[in-house]
Amino acid sequence: MYSNQKDKNMNQNFIQYFTENFFQNKPEELDLFLKSLGKTIKKTIRINTNKIIIKDFESRFKKKWYILSPTFISNVFYAERWENFTDPEKRLWFSLEHLLGYFYIQELGASSSVHYLTEWKIDKNPYLILDMASSPGGKTTQLAEHYPNSFIVWNEFDKWRLAQLISNVERMGSDNVGLTYYNWLFFGKFTETFDRILLDAPCSWEWVGFKVQNNLKYWNIKNTKKIAELQSKLLEAALNSLKIGWEMLYSTCTLNKEENENVVNWILSKHPNCFEIMFEKRFWPHIDNTWGFFVCKIKKLKSINYKIKDKEITYNTYIKPLNKKENEILSNFCRDYWLDLKDYILYIFKQEVLAIKNVGNADMHSLQIQNLIKKFYLIKLGKKIWRIEGDKFVPNFYLGRDFELKLAPKYEIKDKKELDFYLKGNELIVVGNADLHSLHISSQSEFYQIKFANENIWLGSINKETGKIRNVFPVQWLRR
Ligand SMILES: C[S@@+](CC[C@H](N)C(=O)[O-])C[C@H]1O[C@@H](n2cnc3c(N)ncnc32)[C@H](O)[C@@H]1O
CATH class of the missing domain: 3.10.450 (Nuclear Transport Factor 2; Chain: A,)
Incomplete structure (x- = not known):
């Protein structure tokens, strides 16, 4: 049992497990690891290079309230605030760049998994790709960016997590995607169908414990093993649906061996000579300055003997x-x-x-x-x-952001104050009361292309009775 007095309030089972499995005879490293838990890590953002080139993004952001500095991933940056503030318009989440889908707030370790799958490049080949457990969509939108000519089946079976997922995918503007709502295990039915698969598996959420140490009091090995059983089944289903000769990536945001190496080893011993482990990495908070994260890239060499209860595959005839x-x-x-x-x-x-x-x-x-x-x-x-x-x-109002309606009348938002007014959910005033009559006669158009600083940001529909552009900005993105 780990006996350091100052950690006596921590979950001793957790400490014992990590000591035995990773830090035998390494008391100094164990100490560093335990001290790193609960420390705030720097926030990172991933730039959506489908929409903006990195240089342009950096120069826009220089004028904001954040300093960007590079990480080991070329389009992921640390974003640190210059000063402490509370005003919503200064928060990353509510910046115009976020609303336009130019970046995604994503943890550094987690941002890496898609890179390991793509070998750190944009791959323009046309593949069929599966993102098996995709909400809230960080990695789906990343897959769409790295495989621009592929089709990505993004799946989520937790209905409470669907709305956020859809909203993120729409915000990032991905269109080479199709959403399914299958029980995750159902993918086992699609034997040797996908060229690439990402299984970012549900896990015991150790990282939440790392963020808020108090949560580690719930950590126990029984629970971890139970989740590992589910992960093993999911991984087996995923591997059955992977084509021979192709690769998939398994990742979790946990560090224990049960949910990581042991899951992979279980598959290897159940199906000998069918897979090759190409790469494995564990991100440690005290070494990598990230949350805990584990990635493993697996290549399929042979078909596996896999059975799933017969269930009919149907499709959406609508x-x-x-x-x-x-x-x-x-x-x-x-x-x-x-x-x-x-x-x-x-x-x-x-x-x-x-x-x-x-x-x-x-x-x-x-x-x-x-x-x-x-x-x-x-x-x-x-x-x-x-x-x-x-x-x-x-x-749909995204039309004014992603496409140019060349003949639609333009509404140019004049300054940051007006932008803030609009993004808080207010209507834009096109004409004052005195000119309402002329509006009826002059404008045939219902839709306005809304612009700010020469950039298309949204499409607005005008209410000809009031002379105002209705505010239909998605409520989850409103500045509050
Ligand atoms: C780590 S999250 C995925 C994060 C996502 N890939 C991203 O990058 O934004 C794990 C996913 O597992 C899903 N999940 C929850 N329970 C599950 C279960 N019983 N079987 C399979 N997946 C499950 C969650 O709904 C969630 O989408």
């Missing part, structure tokens, strides 16, 4: 290409606003129009997407850009 009438209304909209969608494949699901960027040969790509729709029960596909209401297309 996702369809646009019919003639819908195409016609859409063409009219595109003509009226001079909106160019020729690079997109469009589908309709219930009343929503979904867009996926075309890559490579248009007909081939469209056929591939068609096949994917018939393979998985997708509940969301690409970017949702319109809703059909009767005979009208009502655009």
Whole structure:
């Protein structure tokens, strides 16, 4: 039993486990490790290079309240505040750059897993990729960035975590994606289907204990082993659905061996000679200055003997290409606003129009997407850009951020004060009361392209009775 008096309030079982497994005869390192728990680690952000080049982002951010400094990942930066402040507009979360999807607040160790999968590059090959447990979406959006020409099936089965996941994926503007709502184990049915898989597994959340040490009092080996059993099953299902000769990445935000090496070793001994471990790394808070994190890259060499109860695979028959009438209304909209969608494949699901960027040969790509729709029960596909209401297309407000509506009237937000007013949920005033009459006559258009400092930020619809642009800014991003 570890006997340092000053740690006597810590969970002794936790200390004993880590001593026996990692710090035998290394009392100084154990001490460093224990001291590092509960220390605040520097916040890191990941720049979305799909939307902005790193240099431009850095020069924009120089003017903000944060200092950026590099990490070992080229598009991940430490972001430290210049000063202590509480005003919402100065917080990273509410900065315009965050709202526009230019970056994601993501922990450094956790940001690394996708890099280990992609070998630190943007891979433009067209793969079919699975992100098996994806909420809140940090790694899904990262996969979409690193594999721009691939299709990513992002799965989440916890319905309470879906809204946040969707909101993050929409904010980051990923469109090469399709969301499934399968029980995670169900993926075992898709034998040898995916070229790449990320299983960022549910875990015992040791890292929460590292952040708030008090939480470590709940740590116990029985619980850890129970979670490891689930992780082993998930990993086996994932590996069954991986194609032979391809690789997957298993990661957790824990440090104990049960949920990491032991899970991997269990798979290796259950299916001898079927896999090769290509890489393993554990991120330690006292060495790497990150939360605890573990990554393991596995290559599949052979098929495995895997059984799953027979359950029918169905697909979402409601996702369809646009019919003639819908195409016609859409063409009219595109003509009226001079909106160019020729690079997109469009589908309709219930009343929503979904867009996926075309890559490579248009007909081939469209056929591939068609096949994917018939393979998985997708509940969301690409970017949702319109809703059909009767005979009208009502655009999603992201349209004004991700596309240019060249003929829409522009509303230029004049300064940071007005931007703040808008991002707090207020309506923008286009004309005063005296000019309302002229608005009815002069403007045929319902939609305004909202701009700030020459940048498209949103699409707004005007209320012609009041002369104001309605505020439909997503409530979760409102500055409060
Ligand atoms: C570590 S989080 C994933 C984080 C995410 N990949 C990201 O980067 O933002 C673990 C995921 O496991 C999911 N999960 C929870 N219970 C599960 C279970 N019983 N089986 C499989 N996954 C589960 C959670 O809903 C969550 O999406």
